[in-house]
Amino acid sequence: METVSKKITVNMNKKALTEFVLKSYYCKFSGIMSIFLGLGGLAFLIWNIMSDYPTMRNILLFGAVAVICLIINPATLIMKAKKQLSTNPSYKSPVTYELRPENLKISLGEESQELEWNNIYRLRESKNMVAVYTSPFHAFVIPTEELGEDRSIILSRFVQYTKEYRPRLSSGLKQYL
Incomplete structure (x- = not known):
């Protein structure tokens, strides 16, 4: 050697920092649980919609869980990385x-x-x-x-x-x- x-x-650059932020979050217990919670919410949403007696309360609840965990949470992390890139002097x-x-x-x-x-x-x-x-x-x-x-x-x-x-x-x- x-x-x-x-x-x-x-x-x-944005790609590297975004990937770092996402990997840092989704490789930890809280990130993994967020994925499972979001997928569970999505599964219960679909199951509730396909049932004989869907209730609006369950549709809204499970839909909100799925959207928060699978869409809003990663979007927030991406925006956080973008903001960090533009504001952090280093x-x-x-x-x-x-x-x-x-x-x-x-x-x-x-x-x-x-x-x-x-x-x-x-x-x-x-x-x-x-x-x-x-x-x-x-x-x-x-x-x-x-x-x-x-x-x-x-x-x-x-x-x-x-x-x-x-x-x-x-x-x-x-x-x-």
């Missing part, structure tokens, strides 16, 4: 990540922070983003389209540099072990 540092500069400027054998250096404008590899709790990769978690509630999100042709090199380095500390890896990153 190479020991030279690798530097990337990325700009946050998303307005490019962020530079320098992957070094000793640590990860993160720079935004004049500010920089060095993150030791053993402080990385989890690495999650998907189609549009890579999330570097430092705790269950805090992550640095890197849009994958910003990585370009260096994507596999960068992902490999993340996995190799953190391997001895055993962070949780998404299934797509396990190929780099």
Whole structure:
């Protein structure tokens, strides 16, 4: 494995941030229960409509549960990501990540922070983003389209540099072990 540092500069985009927000919510217990509750409401709505004696109260109740859980909740999360992208100052400027054998250096404008590899709790990769978690509630999100042709090199380095500390890896990153 190479020991030279690798530097990337990325700009946050809507696809990556939206995917991060949705995955963060729907991979937790509350998000999964929201899906089941919405599907249950939809099933009871259909069952009530097809019954011999449908009641307006049940149609409204189950319809409201289904709409809230399956339409309004994800739409709210998407709007939250869009608002975060437009209002958060850290998303307005490019962020530079320098992957070094000793640590990860993160720079935004004049500010920089060095993150030791053993402080990385989890690495999650998907189609549009890579999330570097430092705790269950805090992550640095890197849009994958910003990585370009260096994507596999960068992902490999993340996995190799953190391997001895055993962070949780998404299934797509396990190929780099």
